[in-house]
Amino acid sequence: MTHDHSDHQDHGHQNHDHQALSEMLDLDAEIFASAMRTVYADIENAADAPVRSILDLGAGTGAGTFGLLQHFTGARAVAVDSSADMLTGLEQEAERRGLTDRITTARADLDEALPVLDPVDLAWAAASLHHLSDPDRTLGQITSAIRPGGLLAVAEVNGLPRFLSSDTPGGxxxxxxxxxxxxxxxxxMPMMGSDWGSRLTRAGLVVDVHRTITADLASPxxxxxxxxxxxxxxxxxxxxxxxxxxxxxxxxxxxxxxxxxxxxxxxxxxxxxxxxxxxxxxxxx
Ligand SMILES: C[S@@+](CC[C@H](N)C(=O)[O-])C[C@H]1O[C@@H](n2cnc3c(N)ncnc32)[C@H](O)[C@@H]1O
Known part of the structure; x- marks a missing residue:
């Protein structure tokens, strides 16, 4: 696995921010794990052939990369992120899981250009498109990075979760x-909550599936x-x-x-x- 760490300078508070964000993403992955398995099954049903190549865009700590590789056992993935820290953590986790031969990391700013790759069976973008300054332009590039007949799956959020009823302490x-x-x-972050379905259509894609992803979090x-x-x-x-x-x-x-x-x-x-x-x-x- 390779990526360029050379221009990376870690400052104390950035490191702290990175750790807090990584922890949040990992817990998020844990809480949504079973809900995401239903998403991977939807992708498998929508695919016209076995998924063998995956491009994870804005991979973060690798929740999608690892989940998808676990589901699509014959696949390899390229995990792309602009953050060297995220990619380092993802590489360490890949090593821990014995998956280094199935994952390549690539540091890239999706507001600029995607890494040059053979067209993939599946592109995956979870909670990353809302970070982009011109998602329509990037979606055009993503479409070109998918083989004809291949898929793009987008999982998007429109805010951070709340945990407390207003009438309880701190609520x-x-x-x-x-x-x-x-x-x-x-x-x-004006793109958060955007109408991604229309954007996908404008990028030349045909939306097969659109639904809400719900985690079963009944009390306790x-x-x-x-x-x-x-x-x-x-x-x-x-x-x-x-x-x-x-x-x-x-x-x-x-x-x-x-x-x-x-x-x-x-x-x-x-x-x-x-x-x-x-x-x-x-x-x-
Ligand atoms: C909210 S996290 C989601 C991570 C992961 N996809 C997940 O579902 O857990 C967003 C990720 O997108 C990355 N990101 C944000 N803007 C980016 C850009 N312009 N190019 C590449 N990655 C970007 C961030 O570094 C971060 O890792």
Whole structure:
């Protein structure tokens, strides 16, 4: 596996951000694992031939890469990300899982150009397209990277999950923090919540499957949800700490201070999920 780490300088807070994001993505993968298996089955049903080559775009810690390789046992994957840290973590995990011979990593900024590869059977983009500044242009490039008859699967989110009802300790503060984040997103990440189906069609793809991806998180939620909530709320706190009013900040901090309201201890969490949507689209043969 290869990628270029040479221009990477790790600063303390970036490293901390990276670790927090990696932890959140890994917990997210754990919580959605069984829901994602149904997605892989949908891809298999939509495919016109066994999936042997996969391009994971914005692979992060590799949730999709590893899940897809586990499902499509005859496949190899190229995991692309702009973050050297993400790719290093993915490579280490590939090694741990004994999958280095089936995974190649490539560092690339999808706002610029895709790595040059033979056309793949399946391109996969989970929670990555909303980061792009011109997704229509990148979707055009992705379409060209898929063989005729091959598939693009897009799994997108439209926000971060909430965990607390408004009438429970910290719930109102969590809600107000989300409102601040949503306002930021409208400016900083306008593609989040976009109509991806129309964009796929404009890129020349034919949408075969469109549905919601739901994790079964009936109470009591798995212990991973407590850690997931702490990871998500830690990220949110960093983004809103200067803007929450003092009473809200006090209540918010109690969700992470290892006291009785800490989300790692609570039994009343539920994932008030941000919606997760799936599109599986085909490049016409
Ligand atoms: C929310 S994470 C999703 C990771 C993974 N697909 C998953 O489902 O867990 C988004 C990923 O996209 C990557 N990313 C964001 N903008 C990118 C760009 N312009 N080019 C390549 N990767 C990008 C980030 O580094 C991050 O790893």
């Amino acid at each position: 109102a503060a969590e809600l107000r923090a989300h409102e601040l984040i949503a306002a930021d997103r409208a400016v900083d 939620v798995p212990a991973a949800v407590n850690r997931y909530a702490a990871a998500v709320l830690t990220r949110i706190r960093r983004a809103v700490v200067d803007r929450l009013d003092p009473a809200d900040l006090h209540a918010f901090d109690a969700l992470l201070d290892e006291g009785p309201d800490d989300v790692r201890r609570r039994a009343d969490l539920h994932v008030i999920s941000s919606e997760r949507l799936l599109w599986i689209a085909r490049r016409p043969a």
